[in-house]
Amino acid sequence: MSAPTVPEKKIEIGRRSPGSTGGVPARVSVARRVGWALSGVLVRSIAILVLLAGWEFAPAVGLVDSTFLPPFSEVVVELGELIGNGQLLQHVQASLTRSLSGFGIAVAIAVPLGIVIGWYKVISDVLTPLVQLFLNTAALALLPVFVLLLGIGETSKIAIVVYACTWPILLNTITAVRNVDPILLKLGRSLNLPPLTLFGKVVLPASIPTIFTGLRLAGAAAIVVVIAAEMVGAKAGLGFLINDAQYNFAVPSMYAGIVTIAVVGVGFNQLLVGVERRLTRWQ
Amino acid sequence: MTTKISFQGVGRTFPVRDGRERLTALASIDLDVADGELLTVVGPSGCGKSTLLDLLAGLLTPTSGRILLDGEEVTGPGSDRGVVFQQYALLPWRTAQGNVEFGLEATGVPRKERAELAREYLDLVGLAAFADRYPHELSGGMKQRVAIARSLAHDPEVLLMDEPFAALDAQTRESLQDELRRIWRRTGKTVVFITHGIDEAVYLGQRVAVLTSRPGRVKSVVDIDLDRESTGDVRSTPEFAHYRHKVWTLLHDEVVRARTFKEGSPA
Numbered sequence: 001m002s003a004p005t006v007p008e009k010k011i012e013i014g015r016r017s018p019g020s021t022g023g024v025p026a027r028v029s030v031a032r033r034v035g036w037a038l039s040g041v042l043v044r045s046i047a048i049l050v051l052l053a054g055w056e057f058a059p060a061v062g063l064v065d066s067t068f069l070p071p072f073s074e075v076v077v078e079l080g081e082l083i084g085n086g087q088l089l090q091h092v093q094a095s096l097t098r099s100l101s102g103f104g105i106a107v108a109i110a111v112p113l114g115i116v117i118g119w120y121k122v123i124s125d126v127l128t129p130l131v132q133l134f135l136n137t138a139a140l141a142l143l144p145v146f147v148l149l150l151g152i153g154e155t156s157k158i159a160i161v162v163y164a165c166t167w168p169i170l171l172n173t174i175t176a177v178r179n180v181d182p183i184l185l186k187l188g189r190s191l192n193l194p195p196l197t198l199f200g201k202v203v204l205p206a207s208i209p210t211i212f213t214g215l216r217l218a219g220a221a222a223i224v225v226v227i228a229a230e231m232v233g234a235k236a237g238l239g240f241l242i243n244d245a246q247y248n249f250a251v252p253s254m255y256a257g258i259v260t261i262a263v264v265g266v267g268f269n270q271l272l273v274g275v276e277r278r279l280t281r282w283q
Numbered sequence: 284m285t286t287k288i289s290f291q292g293v294g295r296t297f298p299v300r301d302g303r304e305r306l307t308a309l310a311s312i313d314l315d316v317a318d319g320e321l322l323t324v325v326g327p328s329g330c331g332k333s334t335l336l337d338l339l340a341g342l343l344t345p346t347s348g349r350i351l352l353d354g355e356e357v358t359g360p361g362s363d364r365g366v367v368f369q370q371y372a373l374l375p376w377r378t379a380q381g382n383v384e385f386g387l388e389a390t391g392v393p394r395k396e397r398a399e400l401a402r403e404y405l406d407l408v409g410l411a412a413f414a415d416r417y418p419h420e421l422s423g424g425m426k427q428r429v430a431i432a433r434s435l436a437h438d439p440e441v442l443l444m445d446e447p448f449a450a451l452d453a454q455t456r457e458s459l460q461d462e463l464r465r466i467w468r469r470t471g472k473t474v475v476f477i478t479h480g481i482d483e484a485v486y487l488g489q490r491v492a493v494l495t496s497r498p499g500r501v502k503s504v505v506d507i508d509l510d511r512e513s514t515g516d517v518r519s520t521p522e523f524a525h526y527r528h529k530v531w532t533l534l535h536d537e538v539v540r541a542r543t544f545k546e547g548s549p550a
Contacts, residue, residue, distance in 0.1 A: 099464060184372055186342065189342055189360055191362065197389070206376075
């Protein structure tokens with residue numbers, strides 16, 4: 001009695017499986033892929049979402065005084081207003097102009113200089129300790145000196161950004177050039193490459209990943225320093241916005257400025273990461 | 284046969300201990316390499332084999348004697364010599380094709396011609412299908428094939444190989460040895476091949492130069508007369524064993540001498 005049922009089952013299984021291998025796994029894999037992508041996004045944003053949720057509910061349930069820490073939603077509303085009346089754009093523009101021009105000048109100075117210093121062992125042995133010293137002297141400690149020498153205008157602000165960006169770029173460029181694989185240099189010499197060609201075709205491309213480490217450090221420093229400089233004395237910029245809002249007790253405005261700085265900082269870093277990826281696609 | 288390369292009393296010393304002493308790596312090397320010959324050089328480790336090749340490549344200058352290439356003294360590197368290094372020395376940011384073209388850029392070959400030549404030489408080493416791969420996507424054997432293609436592409440008269448197969452596994456090494464012999468026969472280049480492997484030296488070389496332990500001198504040059512083309516597994520023939528033993532004996536004395544020398548000398 002049980003004998004006929006067994007083959008029937010087998011046939012059923014046999015019939016079902018071709019259909020299932022054709023359709024179900026494909027559907028599953030698409031679903032899975034979407035699931036993975038979603039879970040990837042979730043994993044990467046969960047901590048930030050928890051932070052924002054904490055920010056939203058801590059004042060609401062009375063954990064903190066909402067006068068000093070208004071709920072996140074209030075900050076968003078204020079942010080919308082600042083965007084709407086064009087003020088935010090004006091401040092972002094002022095800060096970005098300062099930090100980007102300072103960053104740009106630092107790149108233009110420190111990359112070529114670092115390559116030259118790195119190329120000559122003696123020079124780099126002599127100068128590296130000095131660069132280390134400057135790198136580890138907080139740029140902001142020198143802000144009064146810059147104000148003293150260059151006043152409180154644009155010049156001193158851009159100058160201190162240049163200063164803060166120069167050292168990480170310089171040190172990383174020197175390190176990059178010093179650490180080019182010696183066998184590649186030997187190859188270049190065995191092919192009798194002229195020095196400039198060796199530079200352009202071997203030393204520079206080999207140095208790019210390490211140089212970018214310096215650029216990312218400098219990018220972060222450029223934002224930090226410009227905000228601080230704007231807090232000391234400025235008529236526009238995100239640092240000014242935050243400071244000014246605090247003086248006038250416009251607390252949501254102050255937080256709107258802080259959130260904007262975070263977004264700008266992350267955006268700048270992502271931009272540098274993107275450029276680096278493009279240049280080092282071979283890795 | 285005409286002489287292609289001639290070492291005449293070539294010696295090289297290096298400063299050691301902050302320049303207070305000098306280490307003699309090579310002492311009065313006398314050796315002639317014929318045009319179109321495949322010569323292998325074996326020696327105990329640290330005997331200055333690589334120094335010999337660097338001198339020939341023009342990357343170092345001898346402290347005594349001279350090296351003649353086609354009767355002219357070698358004074359520096361040049362595109363008449365192609366060098367293959369043990370560590371491949373591929374540019375990681377360039378594809379296989381780009382790496383082969385790199386050797387041609389130095390000699391000023393026009394761009395279009397470079398691309399064609401690079402493809403041709405990649406094809407010669409059997410890597411035509413991998414032209415657009417980056418080094419990290421290639422196996423060790425493939426990387427070394429790319430390096431060989433690069434060194435051949437600018438059409439040097441002499442190919443200098445510094446233990447090129449030492450980092451490869453045994454099977455890949457054997458197949459590359461066959462490949463090298465095939466390329467050598469096809470191109471007729473003069474090849475100087477440095478190795479520490481006796482089997483490799485005997486299998487590849489028309490002659491095997493055995494160096495002494497430091498300071499390196501040419502102890503003996505062994506002519507190898509093997510019929511590699513018609514015998515399937517030439518490595519297991521009595522003739523091969525005979526040559527292998529001959530080179531082994533020459534080398535063994537040196538290894539023993541180097542050891543007693545090291546142990547006997549005060550630290």
